[in-house]
Amino acid sequence: MKVIDLRSDTITMPTEEMRQAMYKAEVGDDVYVEDPTINLLEEKSAAMLGKEAALFTVSGTMSNLIAVLAHTRPGDEIILGNEAHMLVAEVGGASALGGVIMRNIPNEIDGRLELSLVEQTIREENIHYPRTTLLCIENTQNRCGGTVLTAEYTVAVADLAHRHGLMVHLDGARIFNAAVALGVPAKRLVEPVDSVSFCLSKGLSAPVGSLLCGSGRFINSARKWRKMLGGGMRQAGVIAAAGIVAIEKMVDRLAEDHANAKMLAIGLSQIPGIVIYPDRIQTNIVLFEPPTGVTPQEFSMRMETSQILAKPYGGRRIRAVLNRMVSGEDIKETLERVGQIVRESA
Ligand SMILES: *Cc1c(COP(=O)(O)O)cnc(C)c1O
Numbered sequence: 001m002k003v004i005d006l007r008s009d010t011i012t013m014p015t016e017e018m019r020q021a022m023y024k025a026e027v028g029d030d031v032y033v034e035d036p037t038i039n040l041l042e043e044k045s046a047a048m049l050g051k052e053a054a055l056f057t058v059s060g061t062m063s064n065l066i067a068v069l070a071h072t073r074p075g076d077e078i079i080l081g082n083e084a085h086m087l088v089a090e091v092g093g094a095s096a097l098g099g100v101i102m103r104n105i106p107n108e109i110d111g112r113l114e115l116s117l118v119e120q121t122i123r124e125e126n127i128h129y130p131r132t133t134l135l136c137i138e139n140t141q142n143r144c145g146g147t148v149l150t151a152e153y154t155v156a157v158a159d160l161a162h163r164h165g166l167m168v169h170l171d172g173a174r175i176f177n178a179a180v181a182l183g184v185p186a187k188r189l190v191e192p193v194d195s196v197s198f199c200l201s202k203g204l205s206a207p208v209g210s211l212l213c214g215s216g217r218f219i220n221s222a223r224k225w226r227k228m229l230g231g232g233m234r235q236a237g238v239i240a241a242a243g244i245v246a247i248e249k250m251v252d253r254l255a256e257d258h259a260n261a262k263m264l265a266i267g268l269s270q271i272p273g274i275v276i277y278p279d280r281i282q283t284n285i286v287l288f289e290p291p292t293g294v295t296p297q298e299f300s301m302r303m304e305t306s307q308i309l310a311k312p313y314g315g316r317r318i319r320a321v322l323n324r325m326v327s328g329e330d331i332k333e334t335l336e337r338v339g340q341i342v343r344e345s346a
Contacts, residue, residue: 074099111141146285
């Protein structure tokens with residue numbers, strides 16, 4: 001039986017074109033800013049997102065951490081959603097290494113942070129209080145099921161933060177999924193924020209890396225923080241080369257993953273007992289609940305026995321992430337096998 005891996009879009013393998021580009025990449029010492037391939041990837045990324053400059057980092061986690069380090073001081077408070085990847089899934093790095101308090105407010109079901117709640121959470125000046133200096137938002141919002149933040153919302157929340165003197169960082173690990181889903185250029189979605197990170201190694205299928213983008217001054221500071229964290233690499237143009245292919249060739253095809261996600265969601269909704277709201281599926285992430293009486297852990301294990309990999313995702317949820325390695329045929333196969341599991345569990 002074929003293994004269908006829906007655990008994450010991080011499982012995507014580099015394309016043949018990426019491997020060719022990696023093989024041929026011109027390289028240099030990037031700590032001296034002398035790797036032409038990395039410099040090109042950084043220039044292209046900054047241009048695509050409408051920012052002055054960009055920095056190639058090892059991972060989304062490192063980009064987000066560097067953003068916190070560059071925007072804040074130890075003892076500051078930052079505001080983010082209770083479902084934020086930076087809060088839930090980055091090992092507490094912002095607090096452990098950045099010394100900041102992570103103050104969280106509930107994400108709305110569609111991934112937004114309610115404006116009035118953000119405003120109430122920003123601290124005024126008081127001798128007893130830490131300074132609130134940074135707001136972090138996430139687009140697409142992973143744990144809310146890959147939901148998108150619109151350009152209009154991003155302007156509104158960033159304006160609010162800026163009025164109160166906060167900087168705004170956008171965790172845009174999947175910003176191109178949001179851009180494709182909304183049919184707008186990614187630069188429009190990040191225009192109001194001070195910094196944005198995005199991942200090359202998820203749906204875009206590159207093997208390694210993330211970009212942090214912002215003003216020239218911010219990126220100079222970020223470059224120094226990256227060095228401190230041990231993220232200054234040398235002839236890393238061999239991996240950046242795949243990143244260039246990723247941003248130039250792999251963005252438009254994300255629409256296929258979104259279509260497959262919809263197909264999977266609609267199919268799952270037709271299996272009696274499975275709880276899912278296909279209308280809420282906006283990009284490549286599908287959250288669903290198994291029939292009552294079976295725990296998500298059990299259900300995920302039964303799926304694994306049928307060679308379908310998808311992980312429990314908090315509460316009763318299971319997460320399936322569509323990606324380039326999963327075809328329309330695989331979705332049909334998935335639905336058949338899941339239908340079988342449900343019939344056998346009844
Ligand atoms: C994957 C992810 C990250 C972190 O990226 P890594 O490269 O895995 O460190 C950050 N934010 C979100 C929303 C993600 O999905």
